Amino acid sequence: MAGLSPWDWFVLVEYELLLFAAVFFLIGALDELAVDILYVWLRLTGRIATPRLAEEESLSAPLSGRAAVLIPTWQEARVIGATISYALNAWPHRELTIYVGCYRNDPETIATVAAIAEKNARLELVVVPRDGPTCKADCLNHLYDALRRDEAKSGEPVRMVVLHDAEDMVDPAALALMDRALEEAEFVQLPVLALPQRGSALIAGHYCDEFAEAHGKTMPVRDVLQAGIPGAGVGCAIARPMLDLLARDNALAGEKARPFATNSLTEDYELGLRISSFGGRATFLRVRHASGSLVATRSYFPDRLDQSVRQKTRWTHGIALQSWDRLGWHGGPVKLWMQLRDRRGPLAALLLAIAYILVAMHAAGWVAERTGIGDTAAFSPFLAALLWFNFAFFVWRAIMRCIFTTREFGRVEGLWAIARIPISNIIAIMAGRRAVIGYLKSLGGEAPRWDKTEHLAHPMMTRQGV
Incomplete structure (x- = not known):
C-alpha cells in the first residue's frame, strides 16, 4: 500500500x-x-392501550393520603410564579403541599415564591442555606429534609411525592391518576409533551418529535416488558417509603443519607430504575381525557441551538456515561437490551x-x-x-x-x-x-453543577392566578 x-x-x-x-x-x-x-x-393484542377518562369523573376528589410536590429552582423568577399558581388551581386538593426550593443568593425567585406562599397555605418556600447553584439533586434533598420536618411536626406521613420543574404545566387529572396508580406501584411516570414554539420550529420542535415517539411507543413497550421505567424528572410520583429506601441505599454507597444522588447529572433518570432494582413496581401511565388530549406534563423546551446542546449534553453525560458507572449492567436479556439503548x-x-x-x-x-x-x-x-x-x-x-x-x-x-x-x-x-x-x-474529580437552561412559561399559566 x-x-x-x-x-x-x-x-x-x-x-x-x-x-x-x-x-x-x-x-x-x-x-x-x-x-x-x-x-x-x-397494540393489536390489547396489552398496550390508552384508556380515556369519563367526562363525569371527578378529578378533585380527596386523595388516598397526603401528597407533596417538590420543585427545585435556580433563577426561575420569570416562570415559577405562573407555574405554582397554575398548579395550585389545577390541583385544589387539601392534602397537597407544594415545596419550592430556592437558593439564598437568588432573591428574585425567593420573593416571587414568598408572595404566593403568603396567600396559600398549600405552598411552602424552602431556602437552601448555601449559595447556588449546586446541583438539582442537592436542591431536591433540601426539599426532602423540609418534608421530613413537616411530617415529624404534624405526625402525618406523606403518601406520595411528585417531582416537577419550574416551568411545567401540570395536567388537572394527573395528581388523582398518579394517586390511584400508586395503589399498585411504587413509581409512576406520566408522559411529557414538549410544546411547539413559534419562531423555533426546528430547534424547539425537535423535542416534540422525540418525546412524542419515546413516550408514545418506547416507554409503553418498556412498561409491558417490565424492563425498568427511567424517570423523566417531571410528572413522576414516588411512594413515600421509597425515598427513605433510596436515602439508605445512598448512605451505604458512602453518600449522605438522602434520596437524590448529588454526584449524578441525571438523578431523575435513575429513580425508576433504582426503585425497580429494590423490587418496587415502576409503571408508565398513559391516559387521555374524554376530549382525546393526553394527560401529560407540558413544557417549553430550549429554542436556541446552544441551549439545546447544553441540555442534551447533560442528558447524554448522565444517562449514557455516568449510569454505566453508577448503575452498572444487571437484569435479564430484556433489561440489558434497554440499558444498551439508553x-x-x-x-x-x-x-x-x-x-x-x-x-x-x-x-x-x-x-x-x-x-x-x-x-x-x-x-x-x-x-x-x-x-x-x-x-x-x-x-x-x-x-x-x-x-x-x-x-x-x-x-x-x-x-x-x-x-x-x-x-x-x-x-x-x-x-x-x-x-x-x-x-x-x-473522572478527575470535577463535581457536577446545575448547568440549567432558560425556561418559558406557557401563556395559559400566566393568565391564571391563585
Missing part, C-alpha cells in the same frame, strides 16, 4: 468508513425495528458525525470524478445491499416519527418532524462530543 496516491487513500478511507457506518447503522435500525414490531403486536448516545453521535463526513466526501468524490482528478470506488454487492437496507430503514423511521408527532400535534407538525431529523442529528453530534469531554473531566 506504500505506492498508493493521495487520491487512492481518499477512496480507501471513504470506502472503509462507509462500510463501518453502514454495518452499525443497520444494527441500530434493527434495534428500532424490534421495538416497532413489539409496539404494533402489543447508553448508545455517544456511539450514535459518532456514527452520525461519520455519516455527515461521508456526505461531504462523496460530494468531493463526485466533483473529482467529473473533473478528471480520479475515479470513485465501486461498491461491492454487500455494501450496496447494506446501503439500500439502511435507506429503507431511514424512510421507515421518518414515517414512524411523523405518525407519533401527528398523533399529538397534528399533521402540520407531523410533516415538520421529517424536516427536523437533520437538526436532531446535529444537536446529538454536538452534545455527544461535549458529553464525552465532560465525562473525562469528571
